[in-house]
Amino acid sequence: MSFETLIYNKKQNYAEIRFNRPHRLNAVIEQFYNELLDALAQAEADNDVRAILLTGEGRAFCVGADMKEHGAGERTQYQRRQYLQLGNDVCEAIFRSTKPVVATINGYALGAGAEMACSCDFVIMAESAKIGFPEVSIGTCVGGGVTQFLPRLVGLAKARELIFLGTKIDGTEALAIGLATRSVADECLQNEAEAFIAELATKAxxxxxxxxxxxxxxxxxxxxxxxxxxxxxxxxxxxxxxxxxxxxxxxxxxxxxxxxx
CATH class of the missing domain: 1.10.12 (Lyase 2-enoyl-coa Hydratase; Chain  A, domain 2)
Structure with missing residues (x-):
């Protein structure tokens, strides 16, 4: 299966799904969500794939919705609802995957990017990477199950702070509060993530x-x-x-x- 907004690589016994809209900092559009659902299904159906790694091409993991496309105002109300449903579907597919899913955050993970990360089993962040939930600050609402996942990771009080204020935190702080599994030096991120998921993939x-x-x-x-x-x-x-x-x-x-x- 070929993709335009993703790069799918099967590496030994795990699948790497790399978000591939670097010119838009991997901001999401309908095609991205649909292709990601297909890629996750492909990994799920492959018995040789024991784990799934999500990461971003370029300078970001995913900065959320593509506001340029939103600003065009070309969607009907129904299409807008369908687009929002796709975001929920992606996060649910990650959460319900029978295989462990690792988010490798190499830059900004904002909005939908942060929502996808929270749906994963593990989050490995570069020390300088930033994760945050800016939705309330721009007049919208979080989705993708964040109001359930985030308090379980960081506690209700910290989840309120992150969501209400839209504060962006780096890998070091994300590790300290329990949002990230590991925080590593920027230059070591890919190697650390690959070593981590390779070990995961050896388990039963x-x-x-x-x-x-x-x-x-x-x-x-x-x-x-x-x-x-x-x-x-x-x-x-x-x-x-x-x-x-x-x-x-x-x-x-x-x-x-x-x-x-």
Whole structure:
């Protein structure tokens, strides 16, 4: 599948999806959202892909909506609604992917860019990169599940501050408050991200799928239900060949080689 607004690369056992509108700092348009949904579906369907890396070409991860296109005012009310729905669909697809998704933030991640990052399982930021939610400052509203995801990451008080004030924070501060998984020197970002996702991709795929769902749904279940879900997860793992491979590798003091079945 070929894309115009993205670059899709399959690297060993993970997929890199690189936003490719650098002339607009990777600002989003309908085509971008539609292609990103297709790219995520392609990675999801590929059994050889164990993890997904999202990043941006050029000087930004994604600066949000393409305001030049918005300013043209050529959308009908219905088309505007459909465009907004696409943004939600992308964030939901990232969140619900059975594979771990890593956002590698190389520059500005604003608005929709920050929303996509919050939907990911991991956020790796360059120290000088900036992430923020400017929506309230320009008279609009956050989307993509941010009002649910962000408080779980940084706490409700800090989420209010970031969203109400639209404050942009760098990688160092994002790490300190729990928004970023790692903050690394700018020149090391790509290597660090690739090493991180390569390690993720060595883990047992079925186990990863189960624990991702357990973690994502934990706040909606009471303890009794969560314990039952975990029990079901453990039992499911014991029915797989990967479980036996893990047991054998441990006994033989070697690294396991998981096949995803």
């Amino acid at each position: 795929p079925i186990s990863m799928q189960l624990v991702k769902k357990l973690l994502n749904n934990a706040s909606y279940a009471d303890l009794d239900a969560q314990l039952q879900h975990e029990l079901d997860g453990v039992f499911t793992c014991t029915t797989t060949k990967d479980w036996q491979e893990g047991v054998d590798a441990f006994a033989e003091k070697r690294s396991p080689e998981f096949k995803g079945h």
